[in-house]
Amino acid sequence: MSSESINPVCGVETPVDHGGESGQRVKEHIVEIVSDSGEGAQTAGQTFGSISAKMGNGVWTVELIPAEIEPPTRSLNGASGNRIRVGSGPVTNAGDKADTVIGFNEQVLYSRIDAGAFRPGTRIFLENKWADDPQPVIRKAYATALADFQERGFDVVEVPMEKECLRFVENPKRGKNIWVVGLLCCLYNRDLDLVRKEITTKFQRKGEKIINMNLTLFEAGYKWARENLDQFYVIPANPDKTPRVVMNGNQAIAMGCMAAGMELCSMYPITPATSVSHYLAQHFKKVGGFVHQAEDEIAAIGFAVGASYAGKTAVTVTSGPGLALKTEFLGLAVMAEVPLVVVDVQRGGPSTGLPTKVEQSDLMAVLFGSPGDAPKIVMAPSSIEECFHFMITARKLAETFRGPVFVLSDANLATGVQPFPRPELSEDWIAPPIDRGTWDANVSPYQWDEETGVSARPVPGQRDGNYVLTGLGHDDKSKVAYQSNINQKTIGLRSKKLASLQKTLKPPEVYGGDSGQLLVIGWGSTRGAIEEAVDYMRADGQLVSSAHLQFLSPLQPGIAEICARFDKVITVEINYSDADTNGLGDQPQRRYAQLATILRAATLVDIDCWSRVPGSPLQPEAIRETMMQHLETLGGVKCSV
Amino acid sequence: MFGLKSDWVLEPKPRSFVKEDYDAGQAKWCPGCGDFAVLNAIQRLCRDQQLLPENTCFVSGIGCSSRFPHYMKTYGFHGLHGRAFPVACGIRSRRPDLNLFVATGDGDCCSIGAGHWIHGLRYNMKMVVMLFDNNIYGLTKKQTSPTSPKGTFSNTHPDGSFMSPMNPITVSLGITNTSFLAQTVDWNPPHLYATLKAAFEHDGTAFVRIMQRCPHFTPDNYTPYQNDPSKVLLMTHENGIQGGEAVEKTFKTQVVHDPTDRPGAFELAINHDVLPIGLFYRNPNAERYDNYSSVGADMSPADKVEAIDTLMDHYVV
Numbered sequence: 001m002s003s004e005s006i007n008p009v010c011g012v013e014t015p016v017d018h019g020g021e022s023g024q025r026v027k028e029h030i031v032e033i034v035s036d037s038g039e040g041a042q043t044a045g046q047t048f049g050s051i052s053a054k055m056g057n058g059v060w061t062v063e064l065i066p067a068e069i070e071p072p073t074r075s076l077n078g079a080s081g082n083r084i085r086v087g088s089g090p091v092t093n094a095g096d097k098a099d100t101v102i103g104f105n106e107q108v109l110y111s112r113i114d115a116g117a118f119r120p121g122t123r124i125f126l127e128n129k130w131a132d133d134p135q136p137v138i139r140k141a142y143a144t145a146l147a148d149f150q151e152r153g154f155d156v157v158e159v160p161m162e163k164e165c166l167r168f169v170e171n172p173k174r175g176k177n178i179w180v181v182g183l184l185c186c187l188y189n190r191d192l193d194l195v196r197k198e199i200t201t202k203f204q205r206k207g208e209k210i211i212n213m214n215l216t217l218f219e220a221g222y223k224w225a226r227e228n229l230d231q232f233y234v235i236p237a238n239p240d241k242t243p244r245v246v247m248n249g250n251q252a253i254a255m256g257c258m259a260a261g262m263e264l265c266s267m268y269p270i271t272p273a274t275s276v277s278h279y280l281a282q283h284f285k286k287v288g289g290f291v292h293q294a295e296d297e298i299a300a301i302g303f304a305v306g307a308s309y310a311g312k313t314a315v316t317v318t319s320g321p322g323l324a325l326k327t328e329f330l331g332l333a334v335m336a337e338v339p340l341v342v343v344d345v346q347r348g349g350p351s352t353g354l355p356t357k358v359e360q361s362d363l364m365a366v367l368f369g370s371p372g373d374a375p376k377i378v379m380a381p382s383s384i385e386e387c388f389h390f391m392i393t394a395r396k397l398a399e400t401f402r403g404p405v406f407v408l409s410d411a412n413l414a415t416g417v418q419p420f421p422r423p424e425l426s427e428d429w430i431a432p433p434i435d436r437g438t439w440d441a442n443v444s445p446y447q448w449d450e451e452t453g454v455s456a457r458p459v460p461g462q463r464d465g466n467y468v469l470t471g472l473g474h475d476d477k478s479k480v481a482y483q484s485n486i487n488q489k490t491i492g493l494r495s496k497k498l499a500s501l502q503k504t505l506k507p508p509e510v511y512g513g514d515s516g517q518l519l520v521i522g523w524g525s526t527r528g529a530i531e532e533a534v535d536y537m538r539a540d541g542q543l544v545s546s547a548h549l550q551f552l553s554p555l556q557p558g559i560a561e562i563c564a565r566f567d568k569v570i571t572v573e574i575n576y577s578d579a580d581t582n583g584l585g586d587q588p589q590r591r592y593a594q595l596a597t598i599l600r601a602a603t604l605v606d607i608d609c610w611s612r613v614p615g616s617p618l619q620p621e622a623i624r625e626t627m628m629q630h631l632e633t634l635g636g637v638k639c640s641v
Numbered sequence: 642m643f644g645l646k647s648d649w650v651l652e653p654k655p656r657s658f659v660k661e662d663y664d665a666g667q668a669k670w671c672p673g674c675g676d677f678a679v680l681n682a683i684q685r686l687c688r689d690q691q692l693l694p695e696n697t698c699f700v701s702g703i704g705c706s707s708r709f710p711h712y713m714k715t716y717g718f719h720g721l722h723g724r725a726f727p728v729a730c731g732i733r734s735r736r737p738d739l740n741l742f743v744a745t746g747d748g749d750c751c752s753i754g755a756g757h758w759i760h761g762l763r764y765n766m767k768m769v770v771m772l773f774d775n776n777i778y779g780l781t782k783k784q785t786s787p788t789s790p791k792g793t794f795s796n797t798h799p800d801g802s803f804m805s806p807m808n809p810i811t812v813s814l815g816i817t818n819t820s821f822l823a824q825t826v827d828w829n830p831p832h833l834y835a836t837l838k839a840a841f842e843h844d845g846t847a848f849v850r851i852m853q854r855c856p857h858f859t860p861d862n863y864t865p866y867q868n869d870p871s872k873v874l875l876m877t878h879e880n881g882i883q884g885g886e887a888v889e890k891t892f893k894t895q896v897v898h899d900p901t902d903r904p905g906a907f908e909l910a911i912n913h914d915v916l917p918i919g920l921f922y923r924n925p926n927a928e929r930y931d932n933y934s935s936v937g938a939d940m941s942p943a944d945k946v947e948a949i950d951t952l953m954d955h956y957v958v
Contacts, residue, residue: 054958245956255956258949263735263938287948288937292734295760299727302720302757306700306731309718310739312938314731328721422957425949430942434736460716460732460739463695468665468710468717480711 023189023232028058028087030095031188033180034112035104036073037066037080040177043202044102045082046417047181051190051198052084053246053419056239058091059084060528062617063415064112065356067271074138079111086188088236091418092383092528096621098122100187102180104161105130106145113152115616120153125183127176128158157229159183164224168216175217182221188233192222243422249387249413253343254279256391257315258287259423261430262341264314266292266304271355272411273319273345297325301342305329308338309469311434311459313395315341320349320362323369330404331370332471334494337446337457339398339405341391346410346524348615357615358411360524361575363594366406367553373491375498378406378553382527385420386550387413392429399431401497402457408552410574412525412617439465444476446490453496498554507558508547515565516543518630521607522572523549523595526618530572533623544627552595560603567634571596572623573611656693663687663694668712673856675827676706676773682834683713683742683771686841690740697740700729702749705780706773706853709744723754726761726770733766734934740841741768748778751787751809762816764930765845769837772809772848775855776862783858790862809850810910810921814903820927821847822906823882823920827854828867829891832875832884832918839882844925852916866916870894876909876919884919892918 031048035041042063049061061084071078085095097119103109103126112118126149130142149156165172165179178199185195199218203211247255254276257265265284267277281291294300297318304314318326323344333340346362348354366378377397381390387409394405439458445467448455455476458465467478473490475481481490510519512534522530527548537544547562549555563569577593592600596609610626612618663684670676687697697715701707703722710717716739720728729743750758750772761770777795778784785795785802788809792801813822821843825836833851840847854863866872875884875892880900889895894915898905906921 050958244958245953246958247956251956255949255953258945258952261942261945264731264934266731283952285937286952287945288940290734290934290936292731292934294727295756298724299730299757299760302724302727303731303734305720306718306728306733307735308731309728310698310732310736312735329724332721419958422953425946425953427942427946430945432942433939460698460736461695463693466694466714466716468699468713468719470711470719471721472719 023234025234025236027235028085028091028095029099029188029233029235030097031084031086031100031102031184032064032081032098032112032117033084033102033177034064034079034081034108035177036078036108037068037070039080039104039173041081041102041104044177044181045084047178047198047202048184048190049082049084049086049417050246051185051194052086052188052235053244053417054194054198055191056237057235058087058089059246059417059419060091060094061085061417062094062412065415067355074105074107074141076107076111076114079108081108083117086235088238093532093620094412094416094617096619100184101125102184103127104176106142106149109145109149115614116619118152118154121155123155123157124149125157125159127161129160129162131158164220165217168220169213175214178214178217179221182218182223183225185218186222186225186232187229188235244419245422246417246419247384248415248417249381249384249409250275250345250415251279252384252387253317253391253407253409254283256388258284258289259388259425259429260341260392260395262315262395263289263312263431264292264304264307265289265317266294266300266307266314267317268294268297268300268322270297270319270322272347272414273317273322273343275414276317276343276345297322298329301326301329301340304340305333305338308340309460311461313339313341313398313431315343315391317343317345319345319347320365321352323362323365327369327371330376331372331374333404334370334374334376335372335471336469337402337455337494338469339402339457341394341398341405341407343407343409345414346408348613354615356411358525358574358617359613359615360410360526360573361594361613362408363523363552363575363598366408367598373495375495376404376406376553377401377498377501377551378408379551380408380524380549381413382524382548382550383420384413384416384418388420388423395431397501401454401501403494403497408524410525416525434459434461436461438463445478446474446476448476448493450493452500453493454500502554502557505551505554505556507562508549508556510545510547510562512538512545513543514545516545517567517634518544518627519563519566519569520544520546520572520623520627521549521559521569521595521599522546523552526572526574529618529620530623532620533627536620536624537627542627542631544631549595552598555598555602559599560605563603563605563607568608568630569605570608570610570626570630571599572618572626573609574613574618575611576613577609577611658688658691658694660684660688663714665712665714669708670705671857673854674705675775675851675853675855676709678827678830678833679771679773679851679853680709680712682830682837685834686837687715689838690841692740696738697742698732699742699744700725700732701744702746702754703780704746704749704778705775705855706744706746707749723749723752724757725749726754726757729768730761730764730766730930733768733931735938737767737931737935737938743768743770745770745772746779747772747774747776747786747788747809751807751812759816762813762846762848763818765818765820765927766929766931767844768846769840770846770848771837772850773853774809774850775853775859776806777855777858779855779858789859793859808910811907813848814907814910814922818927819848819922820845820924821920822922823847824850824852824918825882826852826863826866826873826916826918828863829888832882832888835882835884835888836919839920843923845927845929872915874909874912874915874917876917876921878920880923881920
């Protein structure tokens with residue numbers, strides 16, 4: 001790599017000599033770029049991540065986003081940027097502590113220190129212009145932080161980012177990020193042709209002048225690093241021949257909506273779900289679809305329900321507070337059996353909570369949020385690839401089982417970027433045109449199959465199929481019915497649909513050994529971190545395994561049987577639970593994590609849990625520590641022979 | 642192939658419909674309820690327009706009048722309290738082929754569904770919206786509604802309601818892109834029918850406030866107008882509602898009102914000495930949201946797959 005000569009825009013003419021085998025070979029590195037909001041750290045991170053993916057590295061990137069658009073500068077809460085984990089093999093999560101950090105100022109780094117993102121030895125490239133700031137307060141803050149960073153054991157390299165940029169541009173605020181990409185690409189020996197192409201594409205719409213300015217800044221950053229740094233890295237890549245795509249979870253959901261043949265996304269803006277509709281708004285028309293931005297969350301789902309009733313199965317995309325508002329319509333979709341796909345990109349709660357941060361605490365609300373008995377299908381993708389494919393499954397299930405299907409994503413998947421094999425699209429995934437044929441007048445609009453609860457659905461336009469959908473109790477002809485025997489029967493039939501689906505599901509796969517001391521059960525975005533922790537522990541000879549649930553309602557079969565093969569079972573989740581010793585010592589009153597509560601009820605197994613609400617993805621290391629503690633309570637750590 | 646659509650059906654003999662073909666049987670409203678008159682008018686309209694029952698859909702919220710779809714032998718959607726507008730808009734968004742009607746009450750539309758009412762009128766999708774205004778919550782047994790006259794004795798205001806009523810017409814007149822606003826009464830079938838017919842023929846959302854008698858909870862609210870038709874102000878115009886001779890004979894208090902005159906409509910609507918009926922406002926050229934939302938509804942699966950494939954290519958590394 002990087003054996004080609006560099007474009008001599010700023011005088012860098014020779015290839016960099018540290019590349020190839022002479023840099024330090026590492027299996028993986030975690031890089032963070034942190035700045036004030038609006039300084040372009042996210043663009044820098046995405047560019048670096050994208051280049052690495054294109055080189056064949058495994059990549060996981062995650063955005064660090066403040067809730068405000070332009071929060072005060074140089075503040076802990078204003079930190080904005082990206083974490084990019086680059087590896088030789090596949091990377092499934094954001095990992096533990098950062099190896100390399102770019103800080104545009106020292107204060108924003110404190111938010112990352114708070115999040116436990118750094119370790120002693122983490123190398124921080126820090127903008128040093130603050131040392132000479134005209135304001136004494138800022139000079140002092142910088143000096144204090146610098147001393148503090150050194151005390152914490154960070155390896156701080158002061159970098160004159162702004163000063164270097166000013167040699168090429170008048171306003172370094174615009175372009176410092178690309179200079180930083182240059183530094184990183186030198187540090188990690190990235191393919192220069194790829195970078196140039198990436199930058200050219202990125203600024204295509206802004207014209208040649210801007211492209212050239214950014215190429216200049218990039219190469220200046222590259223050159224500075226080559227001349228001033230003494231340690232460089234090589235992360236070997238395995239260029240894969242099979243075509244891969246790189247996108248984030250929300251883009252994957254948007255692509256999934258289209259590939260699933262849905263024609264309508266009805267939404268109301270809410271973080272962190274909205275970017276699904278941004279992408280759709282840009283491209284949906286190319287596939288004959290439409291994004292409806294409704295007047296509120298209730299109207300958003302109502303509009304989707306209307307379209308679905310009329311034969312155009314729709315999707316609505318929301319997050320916790322929006323979900324709360326949608327519950328009445330969800331109940332109607334269950335009661336009147338209207339197919340509907342609901343994407344909940346979970347964030348921290350309750351209430352407005354942590355709008356941009358990850359949590360997995362909507363599970364109970366999704367399962368039980370609607371008054372009355374309202375069984376729904378709930379799935380949780382655990383990777384970017386699943387974000388895409390689950391949308392197709394969700395629409396199929398919604399149509400087949402005639403009701404709402406949830407796809408429970410979260411803020412971690414929403415902004416997480418990961419390459420995956422390019423999906424082969426199928427016409428079978430696309431909804432057929434509306435059936436305007438005649439409905440068999442002898443078939444009622446809810447002619448439930450007694451065995452499965454499933455029934456066929458007439459759609460407006462079908463002759464002799466006309467019926468009046470109602471949220472009131474109704475019989476198979478959709479006639480309002482309050483009789484006790486009918487209510488008991490129809491609620492039973494709607495519930496039966498879940499049981500029928502469950503019959504078709506496979507037990508969850510066990511990752512690691514089939515049996516052992518400790519089993520960790522997870523769901524959603526935590527999969528990569530949990531399995532990485534399991535790998536690490538098993539490499540150490542410990543008998544730990546994990547299982548990740550893709551279906552949360554109905555639950556996949558065989559969970560109790562899997563649990564029985566382990567001495568202890570815990571769930572690992574990003575939601576709240578009381579610690580084992582909650583201070584008051586009232587064990588029976590302990591509040592368990594959400595999946596743990598569900599599994600305890602469903603399996604009667606004494607399933608324990610470890611869950612946290614840090615507003616950030618769980619780190620593999622923290623999961624490892626938890627596993628170790630549980631192994632110790634089991635009477636010490638056993639090792640396989 | 643050969644320009645034939647997949648939904649093309651050979652009809653051996655032309656279908657024709659009588660009024661009973663739209664009648665789903667005994668409606669369960671109280672004897673004397675004004676809703677019966679509206680149901681009758683609508684069934685006549687369906688017959689006169691020979692609407693295909695399978696291509697006709699009635700959407701409602703919750704309340705006495707929202708039972709309306711159950712009494713029509715067409716498709717229907719009896720949904721949630723206040724949410725008829727979003728459902729109807731969702732149906733319309735991708736189905737320009739359906740005849741769409743909304744039945745909503747004064748509590749349903751003007752209280753719990755007020756947000757959707759504003760935006761529904763602004764979207765201006767093609768549909769007829771019938772506001773059954775009886776000034777009271779009926780189905781939940783006599784609570785004050787936003788249109789209850791001040792001093793209404795109800796179960797929530799046993800000493801009389803505190804506030805003056807909201808006027809659905811002035812509110813609707815203020816909504817950007819409102820395109821058809823009419824008012825009629827349930828006790829004059831020719832005017833009711835003529836108004837609903839004009840609403841059906843309108844190219845957008847036609848909002849019709851129907852003064853509807855509730856013999857049970859507000860029996861006296863409209864009796865002054867029934868007993869003395871001169872208290873009703875008939876708005877006439879060559880572009881207005883053409884009620885016919887009988888209507889003009891009954892309602893002798895008349896005013897010529899040009900339905901393009903929005904400020905004039907407002908003046909008439911706030912005059913509470915008389916009850917104006919007829920067409921307040923019409924703008925046949927208002928933008929229609931459904932013209933945007935339905936684009937691409939007929940795209941073929943093969944074309945879609947091809948387009949998605951192209952989009953997917955942007956992500957390939």
